[in-house]
Amino acid sequence: MSPQRVAITSSDDPRVNDIRDLNSSDKRPDLPGGRGLVVAEGPLVVGRLLESAYPVRQIVGFPHKLDDFLSENEVPADIPIYEVSRELLAEVAGFDMHRGLLATADRIEQLSPEQVLDGASTVMVLEGVGDHENIGAMFRNVAGLGIDGVLFGSGCADPLYRRSVRVSMGHVLRVPWARLEGTYTTWQRSLDVLRERGFRLISLTPDPGAAHLAQALRDEEGRPWEKVALLVGAEGPGLTEHAMKATDVRARIPMAPHTDSLNVATSAAVACWERVRLRGLDEEAGA
Amino acid sequence: MSPQRVAITSSDDPRVNDIRDLNSSDKRPDLPGGRGLVVAEGPLVVGRLLESAYPVRQIVGFPHKLDDFLSENEVPADIPIYEVSRELLAEVAGFDMHRGLLATADRIEQLSPEQVLDGASTVMVLEGVGDHENIGAMFRNVAGLGIDGVLFGSGCADPLYRRSVRVSMGHVLRVPWARLEGTYTTWQRSLDVLRERGFRLISLTPDPGAAHLAQALRDEEGRPWEKVALLVGAEGPGLTEHAMKATDVRARIPMAPHTDSLNVATSAAVACWERVRLRGLDEEAGA
Known part of the structure; x- marks a missing residue:
């Protein structure tokens, strides 16, 4: 001993x-x-x-x-x-x-959004996700798919709560994350830090009128945007109209008739997969 | 009243x-x-x-x-x-x-695999998935993404257990499912019912030597297979070697270094998304 x-x-x-x-x-x-x-x-x-x-x-x-x-x-x-x-x-x-x-x-000093975005090409932005297991699952998915970081808008649960840490498989301790400042109706202004750095801001919504996810992730020439931020809201209410208005485009994962939206962490996984896959295939093709 | x-x-x-x-x-x-x-x-x-x-x-x-x-x-x-x-x-x-x-x-008479496959173009096949919440989440994802049915190999939990029903949002009561006969080492022979109907059998595995999921879902000419069965195993052990040997190809969702595989229902969601997306985009392009 x-x-x-x-x-x-x-x-x-x-x-x-x-x-x-x-x-x-x-x-x-x-x-x-x-x-x-x-x-x-x-x-x-x-x-x-x-x-x-x-x-x-x-x-x-x-x-x-x-x-x-x-x-x-x-x-x-x-x-x-x-x-x-x-x-x-x-x-x-x-x-x-x-x-x-x-x-x-012990906790450590939180990163700033700027630190999370430094060198990042794909990040998730969460609004109103109050469920610790969903936050944990989100980090597990984001880590597995090689996403660079997570930013929290208002109304999100503490990612360092024990249940989040466990469900994330500990990835919440590794994937960079930060909080965007502001209240329920003002945090959206903090998205400017992304815009200034050239991120394409994409809201995920079940709205059938939104663009197909695969199209929203490409520019006019069909090539993946260089930098992308994917925004997701809580299960049920989804993103606020305030948040969606602050983004460049609304994107949907098409759902079968008579079904619900996917779980928020699952939606994020699908969107992150689509993003890394578009970029990955391009790289494999020697672009 | x-x-x-x-x-x-x-x-x-x-x-x-x-x-x-x-x-x-x-x-x-x-x-x-x-x-x-x-x-x-x-x-x-x-x-x-x-x-x-x-x-x-x-x-x-x-x-x-x-x-x-x-x-x-x-x-x-x-x-x-x-x-x-x-x-x-x-x-x-x-x-x-x-x-x-x-x-x-009350329960009703279970469908046969043949009944589930009748008219189906994409199905999930599960092996050893013993967790009721994972089964429920699987049905929610499969329903949302418009997959036609689910087949159970050996070692899977009861999909009609209360917790599965709840997590599935009730979709386990709507999406057709059936059990494939056989034990741990013999159920794989039941996959013949899929092969006879022209299904491409694809095993999902984190194995880095497996084909990229997006490639495994296309034929030699780059077009989506007409009929696809996606096989997934339990979290942790994954599919048995027996099961993978009985399929046409092994496919991976590429994972970032130092991360775990995704949750089994999340992996299924990503694979189903990739499948419906390939077919959907082709349809939108007028093919």
Whole structure:
């Protein structure tokens, strides 16, 4: 056992305060009980947290889960590792954590939109997406398809909430993201930062009158735009008219009759795929 | 109040036995406590159940939820409608059902694979997809993108389980589906029914050596195959080698470095989109 690995035997031990009442400790610091910690669960996501820019505070797990994890991951010597039993973890966290391995980290200074856009050719812009799982799924999709970053308009849930981190498979810790300033009716002005950098702004909407997605992603000569920002809104209401008016074009994923729109993260995946595919095929053709 | 609408005032009333201990009543009849009922929750899905081929047994809801629903939906006079309080529903169902509106139906005879394939040009084939939410999401995506049907190989969860029905937005009650016969190592022979009908069988895999999805969906002359079956496996293991060997080609959705594969329902959405898009654009071009 490495010197940094310590067995915790009392649920009152202050060394595991990070994970005490876990359902509130990862809430934003401005919310009741919220400490704003970043919490990673399971070996894959804990490993990605260690590789990220977030300063890890501690790793906590069942003895055999720690054995497995430490045999495959290098943990810096200054990060404490706490062994706990399943019962003790449940008592401290407030519920049964069957995964048996987690880590906490501090938040870091958020990137600015300019930093996210630096060198980017495709980004997603979200408005009113309040569901943590949808935000997490969005990051997983965006990461897998090689999109460069995510910008948040108003009304979006905290992407660093534990459930978002888990559903994203930890990619929310890797894919650059930033918040656009402004309220429900003013954040759209912040889109100027994209326009100034030459991004084509494309709103996704189920509106049958909108352009076909594949066409909206090409310029008049049929070539993919050099820089594209894809905007999506919440499931149900979709993007506000304010937001759509601030974009260059409205694009639709054609839906079969008598069906609903796709889930917001799925719509984003389809749009991102169409974007990278257009560019990828062009590259393969030697353009 | 219509004659068929009855207020239930005792949790022992046998008329609401359909929803008693709801977590087991919709299990397959061959499982402990399983009655195999189809359970729809919420006005959208209850409405789709009424439009489906499944014989509805009863509708149950809070008084104001029933008022809203009945003002917008025609319910045949032989279907009983039971009014319940939130407390009574929670007691009967075994948990708090905040949606406050549900309906039950009997299962119907399953379609044969031949019936699903009749007139179909694009179908999904699933192997080992054991997660009810993934199955539900798959049906939502497949319905939205206008795919003709779904076939189940071995190891898949019950698509009529309540959670699948809910996540599918009720589309599992509308999109034709069937089971292919055989065990883990033999069901792949049932794919012959597709081959005989001229379907191009395409396995989806993250394998970097596989063909690009966009290329796999076209024939040698660059035109979309007339009939396509897209095969997907469970998240994690993916399709078995057995299954992939039984198909014509392996196709990949190219993934960014250091990322995971997409969620299985999301992968299916991307592949279905690519398929309908290829065909759609060709049609728009007058081919």
